[in-house]
Amino acid sequence: MSVGDATARPCDEEGNFLPEGTPPGRAETRILGDWTPYNSQDEFELADLLFTRAEMSHGQVDELMQIWAARAAREGATTAFTDSKDLHDTIDAIEEGDAPWYSFRVGYNGTHPQGPVPSWMDDSYQVFYRDPRQVMRMFLSNHKFDGNFDYVPYREYENNERKWGDFMSGNFGWKQAQDLIAEDKRTHGSTLITLLSGSDKTTVSVATGQNDYYPLYLSIGNITNQIQQGHEDCVVVIGFLAIPKCEREHEKSDAFRNFCQELFHSSLTTILEPIRSAIETPEVVRCPDGHFRRVVYSLGPYIADYPEQVLLSGIVSGWCPKCTAHSRDLDGDSSPRSTQLTDLLCSSFSSTELWDEYGIAVNVHRPFTNNFPRANIHELLSCDLLHQVIKGTFKDHLVTWVEDYLKKKHGKAGAARIMSDIDRRIGIAPLYPGLRRFKKGRGFNQWTGNNSKALMKVWLPAIEGYVPRDMIRAISAFLDFCYLVRHPTITQRTLQDIQDALDRFHRYRSIFQRTGVRKLGSKGFSLPRQHALKHYIEHIIAFGAPNGLCSSITELMHIRAVKKPWRRSSRLKALEQILLTNQRLSKLSAIRRSFEQCGMSQDDCHTAALKEVGLDAPETEPNPNTTDGVMNKNDDCGPVGGPQVLNHVVLARRKAPRSPKDINGLTRFIGHDMMVLVRCFLFDQKYPESEIPGSDVSLNLCPRFSGAISVYHSAVATYYAPSDISGVGGMYREQIRATPVWNRGESSVPRYDCVLVQVCPEDDGFRSMQAACVRLLSSIKHKDKTIPCALVEWYETVGNAPDDTIGMWVVKPEYTGNRQRQLEALQRVATVVHLDSVVRGIHLIPVYRKQQISQKHAYSTTLDDFKQFYINKYIDYHAFETVY
Known part of the structure; x- marks a missing residue:
């Protein structure tokens, strides 16, 4: 269900609407094989490697090119770049993604006091910014967002129940479209683009005579949340705001505080001014699907910590920036704050009453949103x-x-x-x-x-x-x-x-x-x-x-946009270098998208070169531990790209070295009768509909096994976890380990991870699963069929519901034999299960209660030393959604 007149109709470059079904025009401006300003793919890939990924310093690039030049001289060849200046000049020559930096200066223009004048009154403060309109055009032309871009606000229902997910599913975008697009005929058929802003104060210069700054970030609400979390091009730094400094004696003066607030709001107004005309009058831009559309902009949520929310909203610290609840009873009755309410109160009460009873700081500069249509700062402040x-x-x-x-x-x-x-x-x-x-x-x-x-x-x-x-x-x-x-x-x-x-x-x-x-x-x-x-x-x-609106996203960007560029700077005039680094990163990212859109980066440069001279590319064995290069094979976990699947577990690429090769050796190695367990497992595979499991039938009825068995020390579980920091498609991976030696070279200890195994698919949540400890990961070859499996030791559930105090399920190790005997004399219940029945890993944490822990207790023996464990639903967001 979407707003009637906000139809996001495609149009031509002049803004004329196209007939329905008209395909998008071609956006690429280069012909196949045109790597300008580079001479070839390998030159571009080298530049991107050195500048974006390796972040190599000027001196190191110069040294590398000198070594390369020495070899090239002997072979009669040339180097890709002569030195670091040549490398950077070529990046600067890229036309794509060019959003240059501008600046303006602001100073105090109020009344000076009699006598000594505070230094901050005579100083001027430089603010750097990019044209947000130009940045928006870069955003909207990014074909990587195609398929993950909402062109119209919508309301989603399932079985008559409302659902909220991506930003455009909320009421804000719907109301903005109704207030403007539905009521103004000039905007009918337009696309609403909502700007998301956020700022994060930081120090970018130390002892170099410069001011401190903090970055201002910009994104758009039309991008889906999965892309917002998993794609670095979704957030861009568009400004560095000045932070005035003064002598300590003036820090708490009203004049200085008011100037800081005025500087902040006037800077935001100036930076966002280029977008103002397109807030009410549509402009034509190219969108991710290749179509041109008439778009209107709207100021959307602002992500900020509480001190900045106070600064943004003009309230007294200790009050709520979103409602009128009194600071002495914030959870009491209240009504929403708004610009109109503030104006009404200011016209009705004294400044003292406004401060004490309504938390309004009347002497501060009015919020920057007052200068833009349809913008109420109290409504726009985002939860964080x-x-x-x-x-x-x-x-x-x-x-x-x-x-x-x-x-x-x-x-x-x-x-x-x-x-x-x-x-x-x-x-x-x-x-x-x-x-x-x-x-x-x-x-x-x-x-x-x-x-x-x-x-x-x-x-x-x-x-x-x-x-x-x-x-x-x-x-x-x-x-x-x-x-x-x-x-x-x-x-x-x-x-x-x-x-x-x-x-x-x-x-x-x-x-x-x-x-x-x-x-x-x-x-x-x-x-x-x-x-x-x-x-x-x-x-x-x-x-x-x-x-989709959390400062965790901007903090990740903070590392890329500020911290890393700062570390690679010379520390002299560091901010200018940070700005230039960000501009070059934008250019490299944009030109890569341009190459990909033209079909010029489908192969790596080595494969492309071999094909160019008529040779076959070498075959490479796929690595199940990596997808799209997001997660490294040595990582324990991380986001990955690829298609959406509910869950999938695969064995590691390499077999375990120095492990037993026969089933009798495995029995001695693992402490369980592997022949019996494997035969019971094969019964379950042969008779999947049997109501009696293989472990409960006579061994004579189980298939005989004489095949090979291979051991692995890890497996990789991949599952759909959009609540966690996941890949573009919402996918996440984690390693499941079962190894007798972990942390080789430090303190070698065994590591046997725990997992959730699907046992009752007809039930929901944890009732459909059982916790188990993986003792062996293996593949069994039986009658020309290789079956991935795991030997697991089971935990049985305590009670039929989560603990009523802590809210987590409790489990305990399951043993065979007479339960009145000492646990040391019992054996854990173990089964071989198909790897497809493993849902994901799970964290078990002891039920401590009154038990004190020895200083010598090692984490590696925790799973063996306690009688009961909680199923830790707080280990990650996907677990919380799974083990309810």
Whole structure:
């Protein structure tokens, strides 16, 4: 269902609508084989390798070219580039992706005080920016977005239930299209393009006499969330905003604060000014599918941390930028803020009343959005999972409050002993792909977003037994909220679950007041970042799933656009070098797309050269551990490209060296009767419909086995996980390991990962699966058929529902024989299963409760040393969606 007049009709370059079914015109401006400004494919690939991927310094490029020139002189050949200047000049000659940098200066133009004048009043501040209109044209002409680009706002339903996912599925785009396109005949048939903005303050220069800056990023809401998370061309830096400096005595003066706010808003207004005319009057641009369309722009969500939200919205710090809730009772009754409401209040009350009762800072510069049509800054401020949920509520609030509780109850010395034990619990968590191992617990010199995310995965079981049950329930409810709002597609039922998790969190967090950690009454929880959780449902309804609008995306871009260019700069006039590096990266990325669009980069340069001289390209064996070069074969996990599949597990490319080659040797090696287990497995394969499993039938009825068996130390599980940082198609991969030697050369220990095995496909969630530890990965050759399989030791589920306090399923090792005997005398229940029945890996974390951990306990023996384990649904977002 889409807005009636926002039809995104194709047109010609003059804006004349085309008949339905007209194919797009050809966008390529070069002929096949034209590598200009390069002479050949290998020259371009070399330039891209040296500048984009290797990030080689000027001196290293010069040295490489000198070595190459020496060899070329002996062979009568030439080098691709004479030196680094030649390399960079050729990149600068690229016409594609050329969005040059401009700058303007801003200074204080107010009244100077009598006597000494603060230095900041006499300084001028330089702001760098790119033309956003030109950047938008680059965005929209990117054919890589074709198929993942929403041209019209829409509402999606399934079984009469509303669904929200990508940005254009939300009400914001729908309302913008109704307010403009449906009401203005000049815009009928146009495409609505929504600009997404974000800023992230950083220091880019140290001790070089320059000012500090922070980058301003731009993207568009029409790109699907999967592309937003998995494609580096989706976000571009379009500006570096100035940060004025002053003497410490003036830092808190009203004049200086007001100037900083005016500088910020006036800079944003100036940078975005070129886009203003196209907000109401359509302009013709080429779109990802190759068609021209008439487009109108709209300012969309702005991604910022709370201090910047205060700066953007003109409120008093401590208040909410989105609603009128009082700072002393942020979770109390309120109404939405708006520009119109602010104007009305400002005309009705004094500045003191506005400050004290409504949180409006009347003396600050008006928001930059006031200068653009259909823009309400309070509506546009986006929720931010990283700063509000992960760093804010989790790290700054809950982790701190638990520590405060322990100090109140046990004193500083007693709390220190308990926190040391909690650290040891965290430190012995079993290994898992992508999980940071906290060797010394959670004591960091500097907390980062990644540290907080990693701690969220293992912290809750580690504090159990040391805090009241309601604290566990409160934190579990909060984590549920955090993981629910990361869903790629959110239904009305999901919204109910989100609200339920938030209500449970609000209900159980009162334990922190009852134990004296927080003040009694509404003031105890009047925290802006935590209060922001109340606005997530309205955010989802307006803007779609929050994982498409998160500062985690801009922080990844921050590394590429600021940190890496800074490291490769000479530190002298570093900002100018950062700008130039970004421009060159844009050019190389754009020209690669141009080559690909013309069909000129289908082969690597070596294969292309062999074909050019009439030779056959060498055959290469496909590597199942990599797809599209996203995940390296040595990585434990990571995003990958490729087609969408629910889940798929394949054995590693190489067989395990020095492993037993016969089944009797494997029996001695693994400690289970492999002949019996393999024959039972073959029975299950021969009679898949049998109600009796092979393990329960007489061995005489099982097929005999005399074939070969090969052992592998790892397998790769690939599954659809768009909630996690996945590839363009939403796919993610992780290694599953079963090896007697791990971390060779450091502290060699065995590693046997745990997995989820599908056992009851007719059930949902964890009830359809069973947890198991992989003891052997192998392929069996039986009657000319090779079958990939795994020997697993099973865990049996404790109870028929998740634990009612912590909210996770509990399992324990399953043993054979008399259960009254000592566990050491029993044998684990083991089965050989087909690799296709393995859903994915899973993380098991011990049920610690009151058990204290020895300082000598090793993480490598954790799975053997505890009687019960939680199925860790918080290990990643896909697990949370799978093991409910």
